[in-house]
Amino acid sequence: MKTADFDFELPPDRIATHPARPRDSARLLLVGESLSDRVVRELPDLLRPGDLLVYNDTRVIPARLTGARGAVKVEATLHKREGDDAWAAFARPGKRLKVGDTVAFAPGFSAVVEAKREGGEVRLRFNVGGAGLFARLHEHGFMPLPPYIRRDAPDEQDRADYQTVFAAREGAVAAPTAGLHFTPELLAALEARGIRRVPVTLHVGAGTFLPVKVEDIAEHRMHAEYGEISPDTAEAVNATRAAGGRIVAVGTTALRLLESAASEDGRLAPFAAETDIFITPGYRFRAVDVLLTNFHLPRSTLFMLVCAFAGMERMKAAYAHAIASGYRFYSYGDTSLLMRAP
Structure with a gap:
C-alpha cells in the first residue's frame, strides 16, 4: 500500500492547542457499524461489565x-x-x-x-x-509538545495538561494521549459499571510524530520503544478473555504493546523488551477488541493502525464526519472509540 492512500485534508483550525476542561467533557466518536456522536464521560455506558481497560502508565518527562x-x-x-x-x-x-x-x-x-x-x-x-x-x-x-501545537512561549500549564491521570513511571517523551481524557470521576464510574483496569508501560518516543517519508509503507521502519507488561496484567488479560470479556486498549501505545506480547492464539505473556511493531491494514489482531484513541495525523503510522483495526473505508468515513462536525484533532483534541472490524 502507498502512504498517499492514508492522506486527507485537515483544516488548521481543527488542531487543538489546549485540552477540553474538564477532561472528560471532550467529544467522543463511536465507530462501529455506524457512527455516533458522544461525550467521553459516557464511556461507562459504551462498554460492558466484565470488559478490561488496559492503560499506559508512562509519565512524560520535560525532555x-x-x-x-x-x-x-x-x-x-x-x-x-x-x-x-x-x-x-x-x-x-x-x-x-x-x-x-x-x-x-x-x-x-x-x-x-x-x-x-x-x-x-x-x-x-x-x-x-x-x-x-x-x-x-x-x-x-520543557514538556515536549508535538510540533503541531505551537506556542509563542512555553506554557507551564502543559506540565499538568500533557500528563495523564495514570502517569506513574517516568520515561516518555510524548503523552499516551487517549489517557488524557480520564478523570477520577470517570474512573469511579467505570469501576461502578464493573469495568476493571490494569496498567502496561510503554515509554513513548518522539519517533511517534515522525512523518512517513517513503512512498511504499512496507519500506517504513518504526523507532523502537521500550515496554513492560507485568505478570499480573498478563494474567488479568487472559482471565478476561477466558470469561468472555473484551480487552479495551486506552490508546495506540497500549494496543501496540499488547499485540507485541500476544501469541498467535491471543494469549498474553509478561513482556520487558523493545518493540518496533508496525501495524497496517491486513494485520490480524490477537489481543485487543476495542480501542480508545484520538484523531491522528494524515499519512501517519497511527492513522494506518486505526485503519487496520476498524477498516480503512470505515475510518475514512469517520474522519470525514469528524472534520465536518468540528471535532478537535491530535494530542489535545477529542477522541474516538473503535470497535474492531470483523
Whole structure:
C-alpha cells in the first residue's frame, strides 16, 4: 500500500492547542457499524461489565532542552533512553555539532555529543545520570509538545495538561494521549459499571510524530520503544478473555504493546523488551477488541493502525464526519472509540 492512500485534508483550525476542561467533557466518536456522536464521560455506558481497560502508565518527562555549544544555541529533544546517563536526541542545528562537543544546558548540567546519526539525531551523554538526571530535566526542561501545537512561549500549564491521570513511571517523551481524557470521576464510574483496569508501560518516543517519508509503507521502519507488561496484567488479560470479556486498549501505545506480547492464539505473556511493531491494514489482531484513541495525523503510522483495526473505508468515513462536525484533532483534541472490524 502507498502512504498517499492514508492522506486527507485537515483544516488548521481543527488542531487543538489546549485540552477540553474538564477532561472528560471532550467529544467522543463511536465507530462501529455506524457512527455516533458522544461525550467521553459516557464511556461507562459504551462498554460492558466484565470488559478490561488496559492503560499506559508512562509519565512524560520535560525532555526538551535549550543550551549552547560555545556561542551556538542548541535545542535538543530527548527521545530514547540508552543508558543511565545517555539519551538519543533530535538536535538543532544538528549539522553544526561534532562528536566530542559539549553542550551546556545550565550551570553544572551539560552533555557530550557521543555520536551523530541520520536526520539530526545525536547520542548525548550527560554529566549526571539516574534520578539526578531526571531532577535536572524537571528543573531545566520543557514538556515536549508535538510540533503541531505551537506556542509563542512555553506554557507551564502543559506540565499538568500533557500528563495523564495514570502517569506513574517516568520515561516518555510524548503523552499516551487517549489517557488524557480520564478523570477520577470517570474512573469511579467505570469501576461502578464493573469495568476493571490494569496498567502496561510503554515509554513513548518522539519517533511517534515522525512523518512517513517513503512512498511504499512496507519500506517504513518504526523507532523502537521500550515496554513492560507485568505478570499480573498478563494474567488479568487472559482471565478476561477466558470469561468472555473484551480487552479495551486506552490508546495506540497500549494496543501496540499488547499485540507485541500476544501469541498467535491471543494469549498474553509478561513482556520487558523493545518493540518496533508496525501495524497496517491486513494485520490480524490477537489481543485487543476495542480501542480508545484520538484523531491522528494524515499519512501517519497511527492513522494506518486505526485503519487496520476498524477498516480503512470505515475510518475514512469517520474522519470525514469528524472534520465536518468540528471535532478537535491530535494530542489535545477529542477522541474516538473503535470497535474492531470483523
